[in-house]
Amino acid sequence: MHELVRQLFPICRSITGDGVRQTLAILGAYLPELQVHEVPTGTPVLDWHVPREWNIRDGYIKNERGERVVDFRYHNLHVLGYSVPVHGWFTLEEMKPHLHSLPEQPTLIPYRTSYYTETWGFCLSQHQLSALKEPRYEVCIDSSLTEGALTYGELLLPGELAEEVLISCHICHPSLANDNLSAVAVAVFLARHLAQGGHRYSYRFVFAPGTIGAITWLSKNAEAVARIRHGLVLSLLGREGAFTYKKSRRATADVDRALALALREAAVPHHIIDFIPYGYDERQYCSPGFNLPVGCLSRTPYAQFPEYHTSADNLDLVRPGVLADSLLLVQEALAVLDANRRYQNRCPYGEPALGRRGLYGSVGGVAAQPNGQLALLWVLNLSDGQHSLLDIAERAGLPFAQIQRAVQVLIAHDLLDVLPN
Amino acid sequence: MHELVRQLFPICRSITGDGVRQTLAILGAYLPELQVHEVPTGTPVLDWHVPREWNIRDGYIKNERGERVVDFRYHNLHVLGYSVPVHGWFTLEEMKPHLHSLPEQPTLIPYRTSYYTETWGFCLSQHQLSALKEPRYEVCIDSSLTEGALTYGELLLPGELAEEVLISCHICHPSLANDNLSAVAVAVFLARHLAQGGHRYSYRFVFAPGTIGAITWLSKNAEAVARIRHGLVLSLLGREGAFTYKKSRRATADVDRALALALREAAVPHHIIDFIPYGYDERQYCSPGFNLPVGCLSRTPYAQFPEYHTSADNLDLVRPGVLADSLLLVQEALAVLDANRRYQNRCPYGEPALGRRGLYGSVGGVAAQPNGQLALLWVLNLSDGQHSLLDIAERAGLPFAQIQRAVQVLIAHDLLDVLPN
């Protein structure tokens, strides 16, 4: 995963443009079935329209000696995202409203965009800004804002069921590693894992620019939307820090409970927070008209770590081990959702005679019973058609995997029927 | 308000009689639309009958030298409320069962009544009682208990809606300032404030003697009762001390939530307590047949402050600033109820494009978003026809006023429809 992050890092992405296309081309090398969609500028999507496409070739501020004192080629954060083209000589005073820095983090370049107000600008470190002392500078942004398209990637991994689990992550940020190449990499490797098969649900991956990308996808996929049963937005999964799971608007959806269970069972530091209508694309999936059961998994959330939206969100910030732990956690939570069925105890009156079936210690020492015994009894007791395995695991306080093993044993002994989905 | 309390203080009120009439006459000077009702003695009201009317002209205990050692003209608490007439000489022993004092507060005169058992009595300080050492005294209570009427005042301030908010306070106590002239004054000034208009609900004020007055009003106003949507009993609002809001029997009525919100937002010390079938006239409004959503707002509750039902509940105990704070709190809570509507997001699928409408910071720095932005998003997200503004304010944890401002902005941009009441 870290190697993928490294490949993607140098690309200058935005909500449209060739940076997104290059990114999806690289993902396609990992996911041959990935489909790339282009939606033309001006297409109405829900309450929005697909914006003009932005591309950039170069950008700099030169002093009178012709030296680049701010240079897009050095770091693509230097140009304000969606800057319109500009070329000319500006006095320092004229330039200042177009310069963005972080006085409290004077060595870092901030990340800024202006998607919906036409302007241009540069982002630079406070040290760079302070060093600008000459009377005038040559400013150039060689960008274009033209009719074009919005590009997103989509991958469907069919399962036994037509019902879908949605995995979505934003791909619109330029050279920021944790935000959100980390989650893109986790999603790619999750897809490769799931592509090996063995899952009940169909899994749909959406790699799209934030906000407008999710809105575009929602707008054009009414039938897929209707099939979504669970969903996760993935973001910021490569930097060390406690997991943060933000619940869906529904608050008690299965995905909310499965993430809570997986985090608890993983015994890792984590926070579970309530839904708020701010954040990543769960804002769109959880808008009241859709109200999809989609939560958001991060590690330390946006704006809460010092490297957030700065040039310090670089390849060093993202750790291979952290990416691996993140992937594992997502896999475990999805495994819970995938296995979360309801069963019917075929011997609901009294306990079935487990001893006769070899499912009971024959010399009765109650205290020494392992939890395996207890798991059998919990599954039998709650498999009344009302309770899912998540219900049972939560109520029993036993690991989900142990409940699953009990189910296997009981099915093998004809004591359980699986119920329709 | 303190001036009104001062005007009302000297009057000897009871559950019937001229003291009530004089009180309502003074209130009428502040509230020209106040209607005074007289309900004749013997009228059946729910399970009760209107009692005989009690009036008193004088009352005293004289020693053999003709000196008044206890004198109604000095303090109207000296005569047990509803005392039947008596005149004669009594030995100290004969008199003692008729004398009420507070041994633990030896300088204070207690307040006592005997509405439903015919007797007579005097209330006096323990010091006065201890000083009674002579063998016999002349006792005189010049009162009358006759066919007459029960008197109460009522004021309706029509709003856009026929549905009503009830404000009720007891007016049956003689010279006690906090209990309940404080709340009477707050109610009068609240009515004057609401009379300026601009409210959706109609507001009904009932100034009535405790218990029998509320029962009489309930008995004679079935149609108004059916229109009550929210209600508050006001009591004990002039003495310093934390607010106490006692919830309605329904416990989760809008009035209960609005008072909790207003108290929380006012950031004042307060207690919210569960309904119990004891207290003021919320007992009648919350009787199971009516079960009205009526709570009770006090500061330190009855029997929990040392001056309660004694001559120390005087004009000094009630503070102008405290009255003003009480009025403000009630106004804020009622403003919440009045504004508490449900709206429908007209763009429920995805977020509407706020940037296009100038409702979004154009240079995207997520962390710096003020709560105003968040308020817009919360209102949009929860305006699904199910959630009221109270629901939204509670869930968002944002000030109600900020939620209201967001509603105004969104309506101005055609993003919200108001739903029928």
Next chain:
Amino acid sequence: MHELVRQLFPICRSITGDGVRQTLAILGAYLPELQVHEVPTGTPVLDWHVPREWNIRDGYIKNERGERVVDFRYHNLHVLGYSVPVHGWFTLEEMKPHLHSLPEQPTLIPYRTSYYTETWGFCLSQHQLSALKEPRYEVCIDSSLTEGALTYGELLLPGELAEEVLISCHICHPSLANDNLSAVAVAVFLARHLAQGGHRYSYRFVFAPGTIGAITWLSKNAEAVARIRHGLVLSLLGREGAFTYKKSRRATADVDRALALALREAAVPHHIIDFIPYGYDERQYCSPGFNLPVGCLSRTPYAQFPEYHTSADNLDLVRPGVLADSLLLVQEALAVLDANRRYQNRCPYGEPALGRRGLYGSVGGVAAQPNGQLALLWVLNLSDGQHSLLDIAERAGLPFAQIQRAVQVLIAHDLLDVLPN
């Protein structure tokens, strides 16, 4: 009760056999109406079959000198329950897999059984085991495992209602005093108490071997099962230690609330724990097909006290005072259930005029009202047909007995109607 425990203690009980018959014969001396049922070996009962009947006459391990080094006549725990007959000479090595001891409690004999796997064995103290140093021993278990019957006792105490309260306790353990002769004794004396009459529900007592006994009873009593409204499994009630009430699978059944109330009112140390599908015969009563409202009352639960399932669970462990307290607690909880009716306030609009009926202090000093007054008001306020006396006692926070007295007073004044069950 302790005398009954003493009578029952020496008998070698198991899940079938003459020990159970002798036990029930002794109980019959206390409960003349007790019915003893015999269900033949092989009878299908739910998912099980009644097992062969086990009886034992003698059992020993002799050394070469003919001395009994382990002797069933000394303690009936010495023979593994349901041991098949054996007689012969065994080397120590051959014998060892058949010997059970407690290395960490080296002076105690453990209690072990093997109901559903045919084997034989001895239980002995670790000291006894360590002393076995000779090369070979004579082993003899003079038992029989034959076609016969399973025996259980049943007692029905009819009340006004056909609906039943079930009291069940296991009687299958040999010489263990707390487990479960303590609870058997409490049940017997509870039955004698209830036999005096005055109860609304019918009460059914089941004295049966654990698991298979309850399963047999459930299998053969479908009609009685349908009449069970509340139930308690009694166990481990003679040893000192905090009460433990384990809730029924329903978790909020009246029996769960009544036990919680009785324990709270008794002001004794106690724990209330959630249902788990392990324990005593609540496992069967709370299996999903039956899902009866049956909880389990113990003191320190199984496996949580050091004497559990050892020879230290003897007559000294069980204290007369503890038995008496246990009986009292059960009686109080059942009295709550028996009295837990719903009433209808006949004056639901406003408070009824209590003063006119002599139900109110005539000189109105609010603060001094005793809770008796408050109990009247709570019963009136909540007797709307929706709330039971348990609801009222819980919400009022007043003793159940006080609520009951208020009901009596209000009925005597024609203010309440009792509602059909």
